[in-house]
Amino acid sequence: MASIQLRVNGKSVTADVDPATPLLWVLRDSLGLVGTKFGCGMALCGACTVLVDGKPIRACTTPVSGVTGQAITTIEGLAPSTEKLHPLQQAWIDHDVPQCGYCQAGQLMSASALLASNPKPTDADIDAAMAGNICRCGTYQRVRAAIHSAADTLARRKA
Amino acid sequence: MNARVNDTDMTVDETLRQLIGEMESSAVSAPFRAVKLDRRSFLKLTGLAGGGLVLGFAMGSDAVAAAGGDGAFAPNAFLRIARDGSILIYSKGPEIGQGIKTAFPLIIAEELDAKWSDVKVEQAPVNPAVFGRQSAGGSRSIPDSWDQLRRAGAVARQMLIAAAAAQWKVPAGECSASDSMVTHGKRKAAYGALASKAAALPVPDAATVKLKDRKEYRLLGKWYTGVDNRAVVTGKPLFGIDQTLPGMKIAVYQRCPATGGKVRSANLDEIRQLPGVRDAFVIEGNGKTTEIMPGVAIVADTTWAAFEARKKLRVDWDESAASKDSWKDLSKRAAELAKLPTGTTTLANIGNVDEALKGAAKTVSALYTYPFVSHAPLEPQNCTAWSHDGIVEFWSPTQTADRAIETAAGALGITPDKVKIHQTRVGGGFGRRLMNDYMCEAGAIAQKVAHPVKLVWTREQDLAHDFFRAGGFHSLTGSVDAAGKLTGWRNHFITFTHDGKAPSSGADWPANQFPGLSLPNYQLSHTLLPIRTPTGPWRAPRSCSVAWVIQSFLHELAVAAGRDHRDFLLEVMGEPRILDGGLNTGRAADVIKLACEKAGWGKTLPKGHGMGLAFHFSHAGHIAEVAEVSVDENKRIRLHRVVVAGDIGPIVNMSGANNQCEGAVVDGFSTMMGLEITMENGLIEQTNFHQYPLLRIGSHPKVEVHFIQSDNPPTGVGEPALPPVAPAIANAIFAACGHRVRTLPLTKEGFTV
Ligand code: FES
Ligand code: FES
Numbered sequence: 001m002a003s004i005q006l007r008v009n010g011k012s013v014t015a016d017v018d019p020a021t022p023l024l025w026v027l028r029d030s031l032g033l034v035g036t037k038f039g040c041g042m043a044l045c046g047a048c049t050v051l052v053d054g055k056p057i058r059a060c061t062t063p064v065s066g067v068t069g070q071a072i073t074t075i076e077g078l079a080p081s082t083e084k085l086h087p088l089q090q091a092w093i094d095h096d097v098p099q100c101g102y103c104q105a106g107q108l109m110s111a112s113a114l115l116a117s118n119p120k121p122t123d124a125d126i127d128a129a130m131a132g133n134i135c136r137c138g139t140y141q142r143v144r145a146a147i148h149s150a151a152d153t154l155a156r157r158k159a
Numbered sequence: 160m161n162a163r164v165n166d167t168d169m170t171v172d173e174t175l176r177q178l179i180g181e182m183e184s185s186a187v188s189a190p191f192r193a194v195k196l197d198r199r200s201f202l203k204l205t206g207l208a209g210g211g212l213v214l215g216f217a218m219g220s221d222a223v224a225a226a227g228g229d230g231a232f233a234p235n236a237f238l239r240i241a242r243d244g245s246i247l248i249y250s251k252g253p254e255i256g257q258g259i260k261t262a263f264p265l266i267i268a269e270e271l272d273a274k275w276s277d278v279k280v281e282q283a284p285v286n287p288a289v290f291g292r293q294s295a296g297g298s299r300s301i302p303d304s305w306d307q308l309r310r311a312g313a314v315a316r317q318m319l320i321a322a323a324a325a326q327w328k329v330p331a332g333e334c335s336a337s338d339s340m341v342t343h344g345k346r347k348a349a350y351g352a353l354a355s356k357a358a359a360l361p362v363p364d365a366a367t368v369k370l371k372d373r374k375e376y377r378l379l380g381k382w383y384t385g386v387d388n389r390a391v392v393t394g395k396p397l398f399g400i401d402q403t404l405p406g407m408k409i410a411v412y413q414r415c416p417a418t419g420g421k422v423r424s425a426n427l428d429e430i431r432q433l434p435g436v437r438d439a440f441v442i443e444g445n446g447k448t449t450e451i452m453p454g455v456a457i458v459a460d461t462t463w464a465a466f467e468a469r470k471k472l473r474v475d476w477d478e479s480a481a482s483k484d485s486w487k488d489l490s491k492r493a494a495e496l497a498k499l500p501t502g503t504t505t506l507a508n509i510g511n512v513d514e515a516l517k518g519a520a521k522t523v524s525a526l527y528t529y530p531f532v533s534h535a536p537l538e539p540q541n542c543t544a545w546s547h548d549g550i551v552e553f554w555s556p557t558q559t560a561d562r563a564i565e566t567a568a569g570a571l572g573i574t575p576d577k578v579k580i581h582q583t584r585v586g587g588g589f590g591r592r593l594m595n596d597y598m599c600e601a602g603a604i605a606q607k608v609a610h611p612v613k614l615v616w617t618r619e620q621d622l623a624h625d626f627f628r629a630g631g632f633h634s635l636t637g638s639v640d641a642a643g644k645l646t647g648w649r650n651h652f653i654t655f656t657h658d659g660k661a662p663s664s665g666a667d668w669p670a671n672q673f674p675g676l677s678l679p680n681y682q683l684s685h686t687l688l689p690i691r692t693p694t695g696p697w698r699a700p701r702s703c704s705v706a707w708v709i710q711s712f713l714h715e716l717a718v719a720a721g722r723d724h725r726d727f728l729l730e731v732m733g734e735p736r737i738l739d740g741g742l743n744t745g746r747a748a749d750v751i752k753l754a755c756e757k758a759g760w761g762k763t764l765p766k767g768h769g770m771g772l773a774f775h776f777s778h779a780g781h782i783a784e785v786a787e788v789s790v791d792e793n794k795r796i797r798l799h800r801v802v803v804a805g806d807i808g809p810i811v812n813m814s815g816a817n818n819q820c821e822g823a824v825v826d827g828f829s830t831m832m833g834l835e836i837t838m839e840n841g842l843i844e845q846t847n848f849h850q851y852p853l854l855r856i857g858s859h860p861k862v863e864v865h866f867i868q869s870d871n872p873p874t875g876v877g878e879p880a881l882p883p884v885a886p887a888i889a890n891a892i893f894a895a896c897g898h899r900v901r902t903l904p905l906t907k908e909g910f911t912v
Contacts (some may be wrong), residue, residue, distance in 0.1 A: 028462065045618075075394030142818070
């Protein structure tokens with residue numbers, strides 16, 4: 001056990017855990033941030049995707065000791081404020097993307113990393129960036145559409 | 160091969176078969192009764208439902224007093240209108256991704272004439288005595304609840320109108336309702352303002368209230384977004400796996416990897432010493448795969464500690480009575496049996512198939528093979544349980560919240576009144592969570608510890624301990640006459656059995672299924688191979704596999720006859736009529752024509768492209784689909800587009816219905832493309848998604864959905880949209896490259912995406 005310092009969603013937090021513990025379980029069990037999901041534990045499904053310094057990573061296979069001092073963003077920290085959603089979250093609602101919804105936190109985190117680096121992605125860009133995220137319910141068509149429409153919203157805001 | 164029959168497997172399989180029957184039965188659930196509860200039963204209900212959740216629930220005028228007289232109006236357990244005009248509707252069934260938490264309240268709101276933006280939705284407490292069916296399966300949620308929910312809303316509307324009419328001293332018949340408002344001439348009264356007056360009125364008999372005509376609908380059939388979408392996209396704790404309780408620990412449970420193995424001993428002392436581990440113990444279980452199989456429980460402070468401890472667990476299993484199933488051996492045996500034209504049991508014998516085949520202009524013979532597959536919902540099985548104060552309380556992502564009461568009580572040796580269930584959102588069902596084994600396990604572990612526990616399965620366990628969609632083998636011969644008409648069809652179906660008598664759950668093909676009743680000469684027989692591997696209902700049970708066989712073979716015959724597939728299929732459907740089992744050939748023909756028209760059937764396609772058509776009737780839904788694929792010289796498949804045309808009666812939520820069809824196409828393609836569960840010596844060989852490669856975003860096609868909205872009773876579409884997917888794609892592959900797919904998954908025949 002060790003006392004691990006983390007920066008999660010802009011806040012400094014401490015977790016008393018084995019340093020080898022995957023970030024996923026520190027988020028879910030120690031910090032109560034259960035929005036990040038467990039699907040496979042082997043970096044195969046993307047349900048556990050979070051951002052570390054803006055890059056999407058699979059929290060299920062990332063030891064917590066490897067991300068101390070870096071900025072971790074989870075689905076709970078994606079919206080700029082409680083009233084204001086991220087354009088992707090709004091697009092997800094408007095396109096009625098979720099079926100069961102279980103994969104969607106991971107999908108949104110991957111999509112947010114994509115838009116941060118590529119504000120106007122093509123279908124092929126989306127397919128490449130989202131390839132690590134399985135949706136067992138098959139909401140891919142809407143995931144694509146929602147990413148395009150969030151990209152449009154962001155472009156309009158900049159204009 | 161393991162040909163032994165196990166008694167417990169037999170009873171379990173029988174239960175599962177009944178479950179499919181029950182889920183598919185067209186019988187409408189118990190008619191809605193206006194629940195008039197006295198004060199005592201009302202308090203009991205609120206107690207059962209967990210305090211605050213239904214505090215203020217009112218059952219007639221007595222109950223308003225019980226609720227503290229806040230002036231709210233709640234004529235039944237489904238809705239409550241507060242004085243400020245806010246409308247709370249309880250969605251009674253499990254939300255598994257099929258959209259019911261939005262669709263159910265819409266049905267109530269339609270008859271209530273509520274403004275949708277006034278409506279807030281909450282999950283109902285589990286209480287089948289009050290709510291009726293609280294299960295999600297067989298696409299029966301909408302059809303079974305349609306009348307009940309419409310009447311729940313209509314009762315409230317009638318009372319609100321009566322309250323307004325009394326206030327204005329005008330006949331109720333002169334008043335109308337819309338947008339949460341009663342109107343008479345120029346006068347308007349909001350529902351909130353009428354709530355306390357309506358609450359004082361007698362509740363009319365729900366069976367007699369007037370329901371709207373479809374043409375009067377204001378809400379149904381439009382595009383609505385899911386009521387929980389905001390909570391989903393902001394990561395709120397909705398799912399079973401998200402539940403936390405004060406003092407809760409995490410449990411893992413290790414069963415014998417081969418079904419039926421028992422614990423001889425385990426290194427429990429060593430496990431108890433591991434960091435974060437609180438306890439470890441053996442659970443004998445009752446030997447039922449649907450309840451509690453023998454195993455070892457580990458209880459730990461965190462999920463990671465529990466998972467790590469499981470890796471160090473060493474169990475000496477007694478596998479003398481465990482499954483020895485081998486897919487290789489079973490396949491070999493089936494291939495031998497397939498050489499026989501008929502099986503051991505003849506299920507249908509219409510006309511004279513032998514004569515038809517003899518006199519045919521052309522005959523075609525083929526062996527179709529499909530594998531076992533897993534449900535693999537993205538949320539692994541889990542359940543939170545707490546044994547306290549003489550009861551066992553569950554927070555469970557189950558598809559059968561109602562049945563789970565009896566199941567859990569039986570497995571835990573307590574009476575059903577000592578079981579209290581909270582239904583959570585479910586991270587995918589597909590039929591897996593019709594069974595409540597993980598729930599019984601959680602309950603059994605909770606009974607041994609003094610605090611709440613959350614049982615979490617790993618992905619590996621989820622794949623190993625499923626109730627799989629059974630594989631199967633169909634040896635077929637069909638014939639066409641000189642005019643190109645289908646004259647005969649013989650199917651020897653080699654399938655599986657747990658009891659040595661009947662096909663395993665989800666592994667049967669009834670005699671009345673298409674095309675049995677549409678042909679002059681038809682023979683269906685089966686031969687049963689004994690297995691121990693559990694099977695069960697998987698999205699559109701039996702149809703999910705057999706529709707591919709039938710609709711592909713029909714296409715083979717159309718090709719042999721030199722006929723256009725669409726014309727051939729329509730000819731087989733014949734005159735509009737309703738066949739035993741519910742297939743309406745007229746509705747079938749309409750969706751086949753619609754799918755072809757929207758897809759541009761018959762148009763010239765780019766080189767290497769092909770279009771394929773399929774139709775299937777299941778779960779009261781008539782669905783036709785046309786797929787367009789291209790195949791390159793390396794057998795790489797690109798699925799470009801799938802057009803879905805369906806008649807499922809009136810649509811409740813257009814977005815939800817479309818989403819189900821889009822998902823069904825992905826699921827159908829994903830499963831046929833590369834998914835296969837195999838077992839050797841009783842062990843499932845696939846361990847995680849690298850060996851069970853669900854389709855990813857890059858392979859998914861454009862899906863277009865068209866509905867014929869009819870006045871036929873509504874049905875769900877989560878299941879019926881799936882069966883036509885695989886045959887439409889397989890037929891398109893043939894059209895594109897001339898390769899007839901007869902073995903699934905497609906990777907077996909050298910295809911890739
Ligand atoms: S849980 Fe991390 S990728 Fe699946
Ligand atoms: S919405 Fe269910 S897994 Fe994606």
